[in-house]
Amino acid sequence: MEESPWKTTASQNKYENRWISVTEHSVVHQTGGPGIYGVVHFKHLAIGIVPIDEQGFTWLVGQYRYPLSAYSWEIPEGGGALDIPPIESAQRELKEETGIEAAHWQEILQMHLSNSATDERAIVYLATGLSMGASKPEDDETLEVKKVKFEEALAMVLRGEITDAISVAALLKVARMRGT
Numbered sequence: 001m002e003e004s005p006w007k008t009t010a011s012q013n014k015y016e017n018r019w020i021s022v023t024e025h026s027v028v029h030q031t032g033g034p035g036i037y038g039v040v041h042f043k044h045l046a047i048g049i050v051p052i053d054e055q056g057f058t059w060l061v062g063q064y065r066y067p068l069s070a071y072s073w074e075i076p077e078g079g080g081a082l083d084i085p086p087i088e089s090a091q092r093e094l095k096e097e098t099g100i101e102a103a104h105w106q107e108i109l110q111m112h113l114s115n116s117a118t119d120e121r122a123i124v125y126l127a128t129g130l131s132m133g134a135s136k137p138e139d140d141e142t143l144e145v146k147k148v149k150f151e152e153a154l155a156m157v158l159r160g161e162i163t164d165a166i167s168v169a170a171l172l173k174v175a176r177m178r179g180t
Contacts (some may be wrong), residue, residue, distance in 0.1 A: 001153040005030035006037075017042055019079070037082060039119065044079035047089045048166040050174050051076065051100050053130045059098045060162075062144040062171050071145075073156065074164040075124075075171065076100075086123045094127060096136050097116035098145050103129030109173050113165055126177075151180065 052058050058075075059117040065072045066154040069095045076097045080089025087105055094100050109124040133146065147155075154175050156162045162171070 009034075014038075038082070038117065038122070040114075040117055042118060042120040044081060044087065045077050046120055046166060047080045047085055047086060047093055048074075048077045048109075048122060048124040048170050049090050049094045050124065050170050051094060051098065051102060051130055052110075052150055052174070053128075056150050057147050058150045060146050060148060060156075061097050061102065062146065063142060072143075072164055073162050074167045075153075077166055078124075087125070090123070090125045090127070095133070099133040099135035100140040101131050101133060102127035103131075108177065109170055111166065111169055111173060116143055120161050122166050124166060124173070126174060150174070154180065 008025050009028065010026040012024050013021060014024050014054065020043060021041045023039050023041065025039065027035050027037050029035045029037075050058060059120050060073045061076050062071060062073045064070070077095070078089065078093035080086050080093075087107075089103070094102065104127070106126045106128075107123060109122075110128050111122040111124070113120040113122055135143075150171075153162070154171055157168050157171050162168060
């Protein structure tokens with residue numbers, strides 16, 4: 001179905017900061033009745049990177065995630081401005097979080113995250129031909145970086161130790177690409 005079965009009768013911005021805006025829409029929903037629909041608009045792309053070296057190691061980033069009240073292991077991730085090429089954001093995020101630079105980049109995945117309530121879009125890259133340097137996390141980030149065999153990162157997904165949606169999808173996609 002290409003055409004929306006929803007009709008918007010009014011919209012009101014309820015909240016906004018530098019990362020998101022929340023809009024409440026008065027709608028006539030797909031079955032014909034009136035309703036409301038709240039949408040969280042993200043002002044940046046979500047960017048993820050799976051770096052893999054020649055020996056089959058990858059890097060995970062651990063940090064406390066405030067909305068979850070929990071610690072989370074993830075692939076290197078961050079936000080990318082909508083007005084610059086996503087690959088540039090991926091290169092910046094990988095360097096900031098891990099200190100790694102990559103000679104080769106391949107886009108492997110695009111996703112919509114929580115598409116029942118947000119318009120957030122993610123782009124994920126595979127990074128190879130790695131060289132190591134010093135990381136430079138943002139001032140509000142406290143990160144732990146660990147190097148693991150790719151198979152261990154995949155096992156962490158399968159054991160439920162990695163639950164971040166971008167990380168789960170990216171690691172499963174790379175496993176499929178590698179035939180594992």
